[in-house]
Amino acid sequence: MATIGDVAKAAGVSRSTASYALSGKRSISPEVVRKVMAAVESLGYAPNAGARALATSQTMVIGLLVQFLQDEFAPAMLQYMLGVSDVARELGYDILMVTEPDGAKALKRITDQRMVDGVVLLNVADDDDRLPVLRAAQQPGALVGLPLDCTGLDVFDLDFAEAGRMMVDHLAGLGHREAVLVLQPEHVLQRGAGYVRRLRDAAVAEAALRGLALHIEYGEAQQPAVGAHLVDLLDRYPQATGLLLHNEAAAAALPSVLHARGLQAPRDLSVVGRYSDEFARTFSLPYSSIESAPDRLGRLAVRQLVRRIEGPALQEPYVARLLQPELVDRGSTAAPLA
Amino acid sequence: MATIGDVAKAAGVSRSTASYALSGKRSISPEVVRKVMAAVESLGYAPNAGARALATSQTMVIGLLVQFLQDEFAPAMLQYMLGVSDVARELGYDILMVTEPDGAKALKRITDQRMVDGVVLLNVADDDDRLPVLRAAQQPGALVGLPLDCTGLDVFDLDFAEAGRMMVDHLAGLGHREAVLVLQPEHVLQRGAGYVRRLRDAAVAEAALRGLALHIEYGEAQQPAVGAHLVDLLDRYPQATGLLLHNEAAAAALPSVLHARGLQAPRDLSVVGRYSDEFARTFSLPYSSIESAPDRLGRLAVRQLVRRIEGPALQEPYVARLLQPELVDRGSTAAPLA
DNA sequence: GCTATCGTTCGAACCGGTTCGACGATCTCA
């Protein structure tokens, strides 16, 4: 591989001149610039990333910490990742993807070794063990997912509390008096996934306010238990006229469950879900839902991260941005039969 | 951040001695090793990745080139990626994930700049434009997906031809005489995705051999067209007693289509698909299918890649490994009604 | 007692960039 020394030699100038000709950080005569460019072209020169990182202490790489938990819905994760990757490239950064189960250790490794200029953490839990490491690191970080304590960090997430209120409001507004909310499996909550709690608590509070009897159920993670649980639900709450789903697996399984029982939405049951538009599209789900664009969260996180990387001087206050959810009406809800 | 110079100073030795104490590449007295280790510990020293890469010309990073094409089934992609990421970490490598649409350009960038020690290409097409770049690069690469010409490259893929034969054999063996094969949308084929062609051609040849009338159909990519197409199919081939699916979207949509028409598998129609076990599990698909573990392909590719990275001397012949598919019987096929 | 050997350590060079200070040439203006 050609080095900048080779380029300089071929152009008949010193290494520093070649460097300045390429970076434009000092004025160099057009003549020399032309010769350097020609040399770069003919030698196929590309700067060595390691050497440049050493000299500038900038890697132009962003770390992306993903955690694949068995009970998370994987395709949604992919959406976040693509958003992150897209924007990073637009801004000139590459992505170092880390999927190790021990995220804290991995984060320490890539920041300590200066492999990256900053990191994006996906799947942040209430009391995420990566946060102390991130705070101690000399590098900026952006979170997707709202932890309990987010001081000193930039955080992006969907406003799950608002989503919970919206679902309840929607059904209550149509006149429903009793409904079931199917959440993620209980161990997701126990693991510290705050979004489940936030949606649940807001939904419960709103239901109390609106006079809706809301039954809380924690769904199953794996088929066929998911379907069985739904069937069981329908038996246990015969009076319920509304079904709220915050559980992708349950949403995917519901059509055939209803089919099998001869039920139709919204005729026999009003159904409203909470999942990403991508998910709804892939499965062609016929249910109204509170949607979010996970890639958008990824994009926002990277934009903010790069702002911090490139303007370390600016001690902007940290942001905690909660995106407003949106209800997409697919006609699966209606006023209950008297 | 502490450098090795700081460690050396703290331990009262020279930089080179500190380096050797850590790497063990020369014998160093136990006494000194202990002091160096203590210094590392107390200073929190971690070697700078850029500096090390510069000195050793090894980055300990593997490039992962992913292409997200609209009509590919994204979750499967994730499986490949996780397999790659897992094994890479086991072997001490990190992953630089690149998702740019222009894969050839991206590949050139990361290899020319020596950001990686080698690359894994996912989604390799018949005449992939990344291959010339890879062949010209000074770095080893491994492919997941079989291109037309794979000389000089290590390739891993499922044996789609065998999968096609297995599906046909299975139905023919049960006594079916007429069946429909639903493939990926036609533009997937035109884009150069060889696996569709290989499965199709092998299925057609085997059908001819076994005396099965096989109708070839190219499915739709997006809902609700997918479902409509299936409905249309059932009308157009009333004599067909078998349905072969090589199209995830169609497989996901089929249960409700059959339901709506009051058809049951295998009573009215024998169904056999071709998709990953992960996919079958997520959607709880009740169909027998030819399964593959995409993460296994990713793992194999990385293992082979690392072998080449670390033993560049060994000019082992290049491997083209096609995994044997496996038919998982879920009872959705039976002998046709006389 | 002198030399050969070995184990241990050090100094210096190198990897390939970037950047600072200096220097000569040209230009400006008094």
Place this chain on the structure above:
DNA sequence: TGAGATCGTCGAACCGGTTCGAACGATAGC
């Protein structure tokens, strides 16, 4: 015409590791 500013370029130092060759003292061999 000479002082001072400006422009373009160069040499050298530096980033933080690794590695080669040499030097050192201690031990072994004769």
